[in-house]
Amino acid sequence: MTAAPEASTRPRPATTGVAPGGLPLLGHALRLRNSPLDFLASLPAHGDLVEVRLGPRRAYLACHPEVVLQVLHQARLFDKGGPLFDKLRLLTGNGLVSSPWEEHRRHRRLMQPAFRADRMDGYAALMSEEIESMLGSWRAGTALDVGEALRSLTARITVRTLFSGQIDDRAVAEVQRLLPVFTEGLYRRMVAPLGWTDLLPTPENRRFTRARVRMRAVIGRAVRDHLASGEDRGDLLSLLADLTDEEIHDQVMTVLLGGTETTASALGWAFHCLSANPEAERRLHEEVDTVLGGRSPGLEDVPRLDFTRRVLTEVLRLYPPAWLLTRVTTGEAELVGRRLPPGTLVLFSPYSLGRDPASFPDPERFDPDRWLPERARSVPRGALVPFGAGSRKCIGDDFGLVEATLVVAAVAARLRLVPRPGTRVRPVPRAALATGPLPMTPVPRGPGGVRAEGAER
């Protein structure tokens, strides 16, 4: 990720404010439920730390990048908690992403080896196989839902790389089917103004519960098969072997949720942004033609795909999959001069940070060149945190970026993805910031481009 090592010219955090328009009893919960992205993006105008009310509960959105870093770098004081993680725990229990500080350290140390740089070679080879197989199944001129194809791709890649494919094809298809039920259900629960509505026997709640039971069975079977084999395959599941069944379930579920929808959403936005910005698309094609010369991309190409990386960084600024995150204070804390008693809910939003004009001039503009080193230097530290920061930073950041770079480069080397006329793509805030349906038609690159092998077969 391109990051600015120097401090920017943005003034230090100084102001606190209150979000306007709170309703009696509900506070801002309805705005957060009905138009969360507009609401969040409007808040930095009211201060560096802004108070919002979610029903009866007060919460504080850290709007200034420095305040966000203060929160993230004091992971023990600003611990995982609040509506997002409380609901996420329904699925991931005490998995890495939702566990409290104390347990987190032990499990992070245990899982880290699976994400080390020396593992990436093997992972990239499997990623390329899966990407080739996806491209081989596309037909030139025939529209497909690219979002769906990407979700399927990232689910297969996560399972094959981190679990040595021990979850069989049928189960992967089932995981894929169940994950969107969770990401949608989690979001509904997170923004429900009243905590008990998820207990009602509505069709949606029943679907969510059924999906949870089913997923538990799928993961349970994979774990049992693995333990029965007694084999150490050097994968993530082998690293977890000494944990209890419950702990293994929670970590597997965490990685499936963390590694699939996030990367797929970012990729969906990347193809959407490229199709809407022909000049960026042209430069991408130029880069992949020069770097790859007709080959499929591999890990060794990633460092040379500069423009591709800038496109992805810009996509993560505009459409960060993890668009709203929550913390709870575990002791007396202070932010921007405001005292926060233990149990205070603190929020930060990579989405509102990325669209704040005080950090990014002309923030709505898709401009990959903001990430050229000389321009990126003026971006304030903490303004671009799509993977979080500090000890709770995404464990799969390099994995996800390599995966996304390989997918964009492999597609761009052969094809253009053209949106089906009349399609309107808008951000759909779920547990990840999705594109919604993304019907696009693969079109082989012109005569100057590389032969569209996969698409023509």
Ligand code: HEM
């Ligand atoms: C573009 C892709 C991705 C994005 C934007 C993303 C985003 C994030 C963010 C923002 C966090 C920190 C949450 C917080 O601070 O509360 C996180 C944590 C995490 N992510 Fe990712 N992620 C991505 C890909 C992946 C992949 C590919 C994996 C695994 C294969 C993964 C697994 C995890 C795990 C296990 C954590 C918890 C880390 C910890 O607390 O120690 N993520 N991710």
